[in-house]
Structures are given as C-alpha cells and as structure tokens.
Amino acid sequence: MTWHKRVLRVNLTSRTSKVEPLNMEWANDYLGGRGLGTKYLMECMNPAADALSDQNALIFATGPLTGTMCSTSGRYAVVTKGPLTNAIAASNSGGKFGAELKFAGYDLLIIEGRASSPVYLLIQDDQVHIKDADEYWGTTVWHTEEAIKEKHGDPQIKVASIGVAGEQGVRYACIVNDLHRAAGRSGVGAVMGSKNLKAVAARGSVGVPVADAPAFMKVVKHTHKLLEDSAGRKDLTDYGTNAMIDTMNSFGGLPTRNFQDVSFPGSEKINPSAMTTPNANNHTNLITNKACFGCTIGCGRIAHIDTNHFSIKDRQQYWHASGGLEYETAFAFGPVLGVDDIDALTFAGYLMNEHGMDPISFGVTLAAAMELFELGVITSADTDGVALNFGNAEALTIMAEKTGKHEGFGKILGMGSRRMCEHYGRPELSMSVKGQEFAGYDSRALQGMGLGYATSNRGACHLRHDCFAEDMADQSGNGKAWPCKTSQDKTAMIDSTGLCLFTTAAWDTEEFQQQISVACGGDWTNERLLEAGERIWNLERLFNLKSGLTKADDTLPTRLLETPAPAGVAKGRVAELDIMLPEYYALRGWTQEGVPLQDTLDRLGLGNNNAPAVANA
C-alpha cells in the first residue's frame, strides 16, 4: 500500500528527531494530507494554545497517493493552528516538495517546540539533520532555496521555506516550495517562523509502493484519459485559472474596491487575453504554462514583467521569468484594489513568492487600508507618504514590498485586515470570516459560496466547497445548504488523498475510489470515502470549538449581509445567510448553535472527543 507507515517527529526545542510508526487506524479513517494531519494535530496539542507559541505543532502531511503515478500526485498539506484565524489551518500546496518528502520515506513530518536559534531541516532518506540557519535568516525564499541547494551540492533537493514575513510573524505569511508554489493561507508561514525554522529541505530515493501494480496502471491510464479528454481540463491548461476574471466580471460577482462593487471594467487589461497580447513595447506577459509534480493539467502560468515598467526598471533581479497571474492573484491585486496594471499585478505576485505571503489576504487587507485612506481614517502620515487610493498601482507594489520586508506601514498591513481594521476602529471594513480574507467571489452574487465562506473551518475560503453550478443556476439562497455540505465533505476527502482539486474537472468520487483502492488496498467504496470527508470536517469543527470559536464566527461581513449588490445578475440581493445557515446546521447533524450532536460524532467514530456542550437532539 502507498503509505510508508512512517512519521518523522522533530522536536526543535531539544533538537532531536525520531521515526515512529504511522497509526494505521487513523490512516484508514483520515487517509492523509489535510485529514490525517488534523487528526495528528489534535493529538499533539491543546487547540486552545496560542498559535505562535511553542505549544503549536506544524505538520507537513502527504497523502497516500502523493508521489505515485496518479495525475496531480504532487499535493501535500501543512496543518497547524492558524495565527490569522485562531482556527484549524490546513493549507494545501503542489510543486515537487510533497512528492520528495514521500520519496524520502515519510508520510508525515511533525514539528514541535521551538529552536533556540534559526535552523533548517535537511531530510535525506533516513538521515535527518537539524542545521543552523543563521546565514539564511533575514533572507528571501528565493535566496534560501537556491543557497541550500548550492550548499549541499544537489540541485534536486526540494525546499519549503519562509521569508522575512514568516520570520516576523506577518499573520498571513505562507510557506513557499519550489520558488512559486505555496501553502498559502491562514499564516502557516508565521507558525514556522515562530519556531525559528527557516526551511525544510528534502531529498529522497525511496519509491512509493502500491497494493496492486497491474490494476493500478490500468486505473491510472483510464483516469489520465478522462482528464486528457476533458474540455474543462483543456481550458485550465490553455488559459489558467485567470479565465475566471471575465466570467465573474460579466456575472457581477467580481469583488471590486474592497467589495463595494461587483464588476471592474479594468479586468480586460488583466485577463488571459491581456496576458497573451503584446503591449505598446511589444512585450507579452505570458511565456508558458507550468505543472506540478505528476500533473497532466498544467494550470500554472510562467510570465515576465516588461523591463520598462516602473516596478522593475532599474532592478535586474526581477527581469527573469517566474509565476504569473492566477485568478486569485489577479483579483487580489486588481479589482479589489481598483488596479488594472498587468505588470504591477505580476510584480506583486513575484513579491508574494519571494517574501512568502498569501496574496489573497495581502490584497484584501490592502483594499481595507485603501478604504480607510479614502475615508480619511488614515492619512499619508500613517502610510509612509504613500497615497493609498484605489487604483494606485504604485501603492500596490510599494506596500507589497514593505509588508514582505516588515517595514513601515507594511507592519500594519501584516496584521491582516481584521486586526488592522479593529486597530483603526472600523472593524466592519475587514472583508473576512474568522479573520481570513475573502477570495475573489462576492457572496451576494454566489449565495452557496457565501454559506461556504461562513462555515469553512479555516475562515473565508473558496476551495472548501463547490456550489458553483447551483449558484450559476439560481441566485437565491434556497437549496444551497445541501450542495454546500456534501461538497465540503467531498473536498475534505480529496484534500486528504494527495491529489489536486482541479481533477474534478473530469473526475468524480468514483475515480478517487478507483485510485485509492488499487493503490492502498483494502475495501474502499464511494460511501466510505465521503464518510471520511465528513469525519474530517467534523474533527476540524471540534478543533475550532475547543479553540474557542462559536456560531458567532459562522457569519459574513455587514457589507455583504446588508448592502445589496449594486449591479450584475444578483443586483439588489444581499447574502441570505439567515436562510441557509439553520438548514446547514441541521443537515450537518449539529445543534442550532453549530455544535455536533453526540449521535453525529458517534456515527463518525468521534464519540470520545469531548466536544464542548455537545447535546442530543
């Protein structure tokens, strides 16, 4: 079977490590990745502990299919308590690092305690070293990754690291691997920084066994073909996720100027067409696409910035090609800030990868700052002389760099929008849930998305559910609870396999069941997999309840609940959470206070988890 049945546990306080057997009962109940990482986290720490204390644990969790020949088998999860949200943080990444950790012979890497001075981990199969990182502390992700490879004389080493943002506790600092893939959300990079852990470097030579190799190859060939023939997959390959910006703009769900509007005329200057059209200097933004380990989709973009652009004109270190615009970066640097300068957006994306920050949270935090500025709550005296007006492309690039380097007003932006807006006495301007900033979908236009945002265990997230088809067909909140709940369970399962969500362009639960069955062995059915997803969801909920979150955190900002959408397909609508949430809680088998009933926990094998105030119906 595809688990190595080995967990590497590192204690940074004592600078020791040990290998322990993987708990196979847990692996069968939670698979790997997000699910198994959450189970181990619950056992490692008290959920009430401070996220930036040495009591928090940081878990790198591969899935059973990570590193196999399944398409998109490069995924892994970073699971911890999120400093942005004080909730469970399970952040998913691609690239090549996850597969390399699996090739080194480990299903999970658990990091506990705090080093007394900066360190990095070097994992080379059975050889595990905790090495001094003083020479890298204070440097960028890009420098760190290349320097570690050079130091050890091996360009095939895969590195996951943090920048100054993570070192300094920017609340949405992320962990970047392979230069421009990231475990992006909830501030997992700040947890790594709080442990004085600069990087994890992995190099492996162990294969990944499967239970039934001939059957496995047959299933892999079949699922590859399904993806190859899929029109949705082809669109992702050809246009990347940024194709969504045209759709959301036309639909009237594109958050603009801190969610004050729902469409942005400037989107035509930053859409996929703009990425492939030469500008006045005959420069074309997009170079090619890029795939993660084992991926046959290749949704990633590789781009370069016009060297005449103000942002890099005299800075040759940015003249190279790197990660290009995806939908969320385009939204978070474009419409939500009112900026339509494609090179400024691309440069801001570079800075996110170089310094290790979540572009969604940075962009929406800057949007809140821009609204504060235009309202006169803050002035140029507060913002280092920079005019934070909507539409100011230079302000975007300046503040992205300041935040990454933790300088000046960047320190304020690094608090995240909730803490920043509370600091200035305007909490209602933070477009976030549980402290995590919204992605590029306005929930007045997409009601099921709104329910998903409000109930996501890690705060506002567009990837925890999939109600898109229902939301396109019906702009009301009616009937959205069921597709939200069922898709949340399915997504939790997929996030725990080691494969990518984008395979759902062609695959359903059946295809995951086939691959898990032949790779892992054992008796896997669709129902068992979806039940695992539901179990994972409820375990995350228990973590959050024990951390102190309540029903009051399952909500949306006042702007979305009370100010009607000004235009678009959903013109005049507000987010109908009051209709959807009670039905959702009931479907979940929870009380109307959002607490899982004992019967629900018992059915899922979570009955001994001592949930706060669990009651029977």
Place this chain on the structure above:
Amino acid sequence: MTTNVSVSLKLGGAMVKYSPRGQPGSTHNIELAANNSVQSVLDELQVPVEQPLMIILNDAMVARTDYASTLLVDGDKLSLMPPIQAG
C-alpha cells in the same frame, strides 16, 4: 426592409477561440439580422453543443433550455463565459 441589430459580444477565457472571424480580443460588436436568437449566435460562432459555458445577457443568466427562444435586440450585451470554478 430588414433592420440589423448591433450586439456587444464579450468572450471570456477559453471562449475567445470562438471570436468572430478569428479577430483578436475578447470584446466585439456584431451585427445581426433582427429576430436572431442566442442559439443562432452560437451557431454562427461555431460553438459546439458540448462546450461548457455560461451565457449572460444584459445582467441575466440565460439557461441552456432558453438559448433558442431568447431573441436579441439592438444594444444587447451578450457574454459567453467559461463556467465558474475555483481557482
């Protein structure tokens, strides 16, 4: 005398491959004879039936079952977009 209607056509994402007469860009003005439907535009642009897409006409979604019966008038804004999906 037949009166033509002028319609603003927006093509998002992958839909640009159906651009009228292969013209570059994602926004076009097209001239149609009166009483043309959404379906007739799709036929003219050679959009295959199996192409996943969503259609928005003047801020309202057009269901697939209504493509043939939804007629276009002068000044309409017609958007052909890839379906909404995460990214």
